[in-house]
Amino acid sequence: MNMIVTPTSPATPNGTTRPQVRIVIVGHVDHGKSTLVGRLLHETGSLPDGKLEMLKAVSARRGMPFEWSFLLDALQTERDQGITIDTTQIRFRTNSRDIVLIDAPGHAEFLRNMITGASQADGAVLIIDALEGVRDQTRRHGYLLHLLGVKQVAIVVNKMDRVDFSADRFKAISDEISAHLNGLGVKPTAVIPISARDGDGVAEHTDRIGWYKGPTVVEALDQLEPARPLEALALRLPVQAIYKFDDRRIVAGRIESGSLVAGDEIVIMPAGKIARIKTVESWPVTPVAGRQGAGRSVGITLDRELFIERGDIVAHTSSAPRETRRLRARIFWLHDKPLAKGDQLLVRCGPKESRATVVAIEKAVDPGELSSSENKAIGRNHVGEIDISLSNPIATDPYTENPRTGRLVIEVAGRIAGGGLVLSVDAGQRAVPVDIVPVESALRPDERSARYQHNGAVVWLTGLPASGKSTLAKALERRLFTNGGSPILLDGDTLRAGLNSDLGFSAADRSENIRRLAEVATHLARNGHIAIVAAVSPAREDRATARRIADTAFREIHVATPADVCEGRDPKGHYKKARAGALASFTGIGNDYEAPQAAELVIDTSTRTIAEAADEIEQMLKTSGVLFDEAVDLAANI
């Protein structure tokens, strides 16, 4: 079959009639990706005039035999090293498709470039050296195609000339890789024996592979389907920005799935605010009538003024995404430092960003290894499943329900370090969207801090019962108040009498108790007060939740009075009752208190006075930027 480019008539360039598909070629280093690309360009008549001759001349000048891969390796640095280091995009045509070919590097060092290339592809060609067979990078790339959501994969077994065009060798490799991909849920569209160097199987069946009856590479590419916009799914319009360039207030974003039209009732997630689309704005003609579908970048105005932020998702009220602070994802990791439990990250779901903490890691493996052993951390270029807890609620979908909104990337120090698919979402409690409009304070934080001479903070005292938390909290409260500050005591037991009176002492109720304490304390801290929380809060994870909610305002103090001293004090008689078996779920006499590992301060009240302990806390609050030094000076001058 001859794939020479023929001028199409009439002139309808760029796929108004011909589908365009983006293809990535992946596989182990040196298995022949660039050679195949060079050969494909030649066979389809896609090379610019003189390019082949120019490169042949360059090769001759350098005293090297011509290689097809030189066509792609146009960069000087690459020719010097002989490896492809980045994604190059090349275009050519088959009978019925415009193909954009994305060459992706096979060298493990450059996996980030392979991912960058493959993430843009509608289909993939996975290339395997017939002599070397399936290698680690072959498996790794296969796995990543699956994670990146590339479903159409053709396998090419290259360098058949090196194995004398052996049908047996071909079958062995074909069986091995097919089994591997089937295990990932990927079904190859074709497995093709070729010699990219000589041309067998690329565009033509040759006698040397006479035993092969399937499609050539060009024929396989010709059968690939282009990506289709996801109009059939529920509406998801992630908000990129709110523009107020004139008297319009335009909510701008790209419709990732579904469609919308003026008049639709919509809900803004995660807040759950409801409104109606007034107009769909555009330029130069505006407003535009008619339904706008997935893939469009649009701007809408609403029938009421709501507080909307970048990262919110506009959806229809009947099919809103889930709001969550916790989700599970299957990710690939590209950062040098392995990802471990407890790590703090920045997560992006579309335009939404949230700080997050890794609360669990499972199935961390090297997808290149045959029988991978599971690790506790996800190493560079490895994959795994993680549970993350988010400091801001986000609206998202599992990727099985929406492949566009059900994926995320992870940033470390401002650089993308990994990405993956949302497997499941721990949905929030809110069943029906409600019309919530948070009211912001009339005062600015700096007005409050100027008066109080301190910033807002959550001072969290954790420790065994009778360790001295409440006593210390009260002393600190008095001290801060005397200095003109605004401390507010939140005692765990006191709040259980009112706000938390519906909660018992099960693990779930304790978690909820801590979450509410943290939310109230954080609200106070945001309004400039120093919330002093005295609560046993025995579970490390619950305290991590509190830290996440309060974020940078959080100061943890471990009141680490020895257990025997605490039991000796027993002012409320709890230890005695517990020893007698009359107080179930009492923390203190078992080993159920999980001490902090990185508290801002540790205080043993058995070795110092309350005043000394309060001094230490005050000092810590000064050095960590909560209390201003000037307060002391001002008091001295009065």
Next chain:
Amino acid sequence: MDHLDQLEAQSIYIFREAFARLKKIALLWSLGKDSNVMIWLARKAFFGKMPFPALHVDTGKKFPEMYRFRDHYGKEWDLDLRVEPCPPIDAVDPTLPPAARSAARKTEGLKMALAKYGFDGLIAGIRRDEEATRAKERVFSPRGLEGNWDVRDQPPEFWDHFNASPPQGAHLRIHPILHWTEADIWAYTKRENIPIIPLYLSQNGKRYRSLGDQDITNPVNSTASNIDEILIELEQTKVPERAGRALDHETEDAFERLRVAGYL
């Protein structure tokens, strides 16, 4: 949605991301067909007015038609136009071949403009299909403190998530039409009725496919006197777009050396 609609939607998405995530950006307006399409897309993205400056780093050696175009449409499109000069040729690396040295002046002019305004993002109209090194670009492409491009250490970029945190003092290049082709540009220019400089159309059997400085840009043989004819010509040609740009052809790696140093 047809092909051009998809390209447009993607470019608008990139523009809005750049505007949302960076503090101070500008669009590099070279007055050519690509940057005119970019301005059009920016006006679509922001509903009529481009909310950041159009920066023209002026070598002083453009064609008179280009200056007329700039002065006319700068006003008509209500652009915040900033014209910045380039340093004299003596200030530029004398080891570069003549045309590359001339183009490197523009890189120096760009650095001076960056220093003057403190932009953390520059929007540039390069396309992957133009040239092999440009094919390796990211949409959000970090530059070093000297404006240099480290092709060996480009960050991963996927699913329309962009690395938008340049280090202090460095800047990003943003490429909203990286995924377009030369034919896409013309088809869109025609569909949207975007004004063009007449030098792109054939006169006396020649036309410019790419416009740079007068002394380092040559016309190609062509009879295409309107956009439809240009599109038919592009269907058939195997001559690269930048064939008329002298600097690409002086040595094998001249263009790459320029780009590493911060050239577009």
